Amino acid sequence: MKKIKFKIYTIVILFLCAFMACKAKQKVVAIVPMPFNYPDDIKEAEKPLFLTNYTKGQVLYGINCAKCHNKTEGGQNTIPNFSLPQIMDYEIRFQYPSHEDPMKETVISPEELEQIVTFLRYKLPS
Numbered sequence: 001m002k003k004i005k006f007k008i009y010t011i012v013i014l015f016l017c018a019f020m021a022c023k024a025k026q027k028v029v030a031i032v033p034m035p036f037n038y039p040d041d042i043k044e045a046e047k048p049l050f051l052t053n054y055t056k057g058q059v060l061y062g063i064n065c066a067k068c069h070n071k072t073e074g075g076q077n078t079i080p081n082f083s084l085p086q087i088m089d090y091e092i093r094f095q096y097p098s099h100e101d102p103m104k105e106t107v108i109s110p111e112e113l114e115q116i117v118t119f120l121r122y123k124l125p126s
């Protein structure tokens with residue numbers, strides 16, 4: 001009798017764990033893009049791809065850049081409004097000594113850097 005009870009408890013706990021793991025996964029998927037402007041010359045059909053790249057760039061920025069570049073102002077974590085020449089310049093990978101290690105091609109691929117630049121360029125200024 002004891003053994004059966006133990007088994008039932010184990011099954012219930014396993015189900016609970018699986019349920020919670022499912023819930024946790026759903027949370028990771030839901031990323032809300034920050035307010036942005038579409039590029040002026042974008043075609044309607046290109047908008048979904050733009051939005052995907054923008055959102056990926058937002059996440060990649062958070063992982064790779066925010067720890068050095070975000071500032072805390074009045075308790076709020078803010079992203080700098082880089083000027084266009086600063087972010088248009090694909091040399092940002094090499095231009096600044098501080099980027100040598102965190103921005104190697106093995107850490108951030110050219111495609112990922114382009115997505116980060118898309119995010120920084122088209123997000124509304126904060």
Ligand code: HEC
Pocket residue numbers: 061064065066067068069082086087092095096097098099102103108116
């Ligand atoms: C280890 C800290 C660090 C990380 C990580 C980092 N940066 Fe920087 N970045 C700096 C510093 C410090 C400067 C100022 C120039 C210098 O000293 O090299 C700078 C300069 C810049 C500039 C030029 C404008 C300015 O503020 O001077 C841009 C644009 C920039 N970084 C973007 C990025 C992006 C995009 C990422 C992520 C892909 C990133 N940085 C990751 C430290 C960092």
